[in-house]
Amino acid sequence: MATGPIVTLTINPALDKSANVDRIVPELKLRCDTPNFEAGGGGINVAKAIHRLGGNPTAVFTIGGPTGQRLHKLVKGEGVETVVIETKQWTRENFHVLETSTGFQYRFGVPGTEMMPTEVRTVLETLEEFDPKPSYIIASGSLPPGVPDDFYGQIAKIAHKQGARFIADTSGEALRHAAESGVYLLKPNITELSELVGVEKLEMNDVDDAARALIIRGQCEVVVVSMGAMGAMLVTEDQIEHIPAPPVQKKSTVGAGDSMVAGMVWTLSQGKSLREAVRMGVACGSAATMNAGSELFKMNDVKRLLDWLNRYGKRYSATL
Template sequence: MTYPIITLTLNPAVDKSTTVDYFVAEQKLRCSTPRYDAGGGGLNVSKALKRLGGRSLAFFSSGGPSGQLLQDLLKKEGIDFRIIATQEWTRENFIVTETRTNAQYRFGLPGPTLTAAEADALLTALRELPARPEYVVASGSLPPGLPDDFYGRIAREVRSLGARFILDTSGEPLRLAANEGVYLLKPNLGELSKLAGVEKLEADDVDDAAKAIIARGDCEVVVVSLGPSGALYVTKDQCEHVPAPMVKKLSTVGAGDSMVAGMTWALSQGKTFGEMVRLGVACGSAATMNPGTELFKKADVDRLLDWINQYGSRYQSLPSQLE
């Protein structure tokens, strides 16, 4: 079987989510029945793609009983995957929502240390793909043991495949990968500032900073995530702000990955950049409407996309203050 989209998750997790009435220090807290989900950037992208009707092959590292649970969860969702076996156990994350305040507490545990041989196995798996994918999506942090330039190495491999590389990460791994050249970057304002080499960006400087990054060959498209203000997409000759609809936020887990999935699916369907970002914003906003780690419901995406398409043109200009 051929896959138009490959997702990479180098630091996946089993996400456990539950609720408590309220937090009180040094007291036994009674939690609700936990929910278990396959987590990690690229895996969230694959799960969201499936909900949109897309097909992908998920590459991820997996080790120990928690790694087996991760595989079982993905099989239950019908996600096609290929694992890179690791000696150390796959990490777990713990998300608790305090029901009285709707405050969410997210506990991220450190990932396993990947050996050089395990990292090389991932690169080899990419080289040995039976058919060239259209897009390779990497999302999430690098696990311990991998050098900061590892996403840059992946960028070179993807380029040799003739595929387009979409990257959603942060810090030095983002900068070094951009130096190698990728197709699409999805930074937030803070990350864009670092890529541009400035301490802070004002609202009027965002598009110029993105165009400068494109001009130096780091990428072809920059989609700047603006949180509740939506997103701004920039190419060498286009710039558009897409507003986010107002929704009741229950959880932000997986919202960014849902946005990436929406954009990747739109690109794979030949949509314009404007259509790409509008669907991405709809997916990201819809994901915040569900508790815990549930991602989005397709019906919510359709409804929010309709709002963006009908009313979004009223708010094309950037907000005066972006946080």
């Protein structure tokens, strides 16, 4: 069982504002209901989800201006321990709208504000000097302007020195650099996995071989391929297993991937197996889709879906 703290990193957080409206119509002034504010960003969501599962993670993230201060207050209000790095530019703000007449959700995301080189160095130094040394470092989300593409690769090297298991949940060049530096676990979707192995498209029967290629290259020890409604595939050097997604009525996919990562990391930190960890991850991710907005999951849903996976999951597992 891991003994050091679980640390999450969010370099590009956002204050998420959401509201409901009856119908979205061009040109008209639309009357929304009272907006709801939540702290957003991959690592922050992971930390909130781990805390909901009973863990005590530390969320490291940047904040700037009044939006950053409000975001910080929201994270602390969840009971999550925080370490913040202040930036000159204000924290970005995203907007989500639910059209109640159709159930459609519209998500408006804006780019992160540019970070100064000194601010980037402060983030790296904060992780280098973390005491006690973390058992897990989870870096999740996109990189804002001003942050080099190899930033997560630099985090991977810090994690190696500290003896921490590093998990990178991102995409594009940031993901490629992280993998090249070596991580403990990668959670790509099939498109991201295709990019990592340098092929245009992967068929389902090629996914396990592609994932194992990353392991053979030394880019990671574990690959968990996220396959949406089909669940996930666990691949290690000597193990391949498909974990199906439980049947649920989906309302939103916001935070589902972060919930999945949280479920896996929390379970591993309890000394349980990778199979148990991925089942918990799929249960948390599926439970998160049952709620509107960015609410993450409810524990009673997680318990029910995990029970389904433990009882019936093997029956619905795909033949690969």
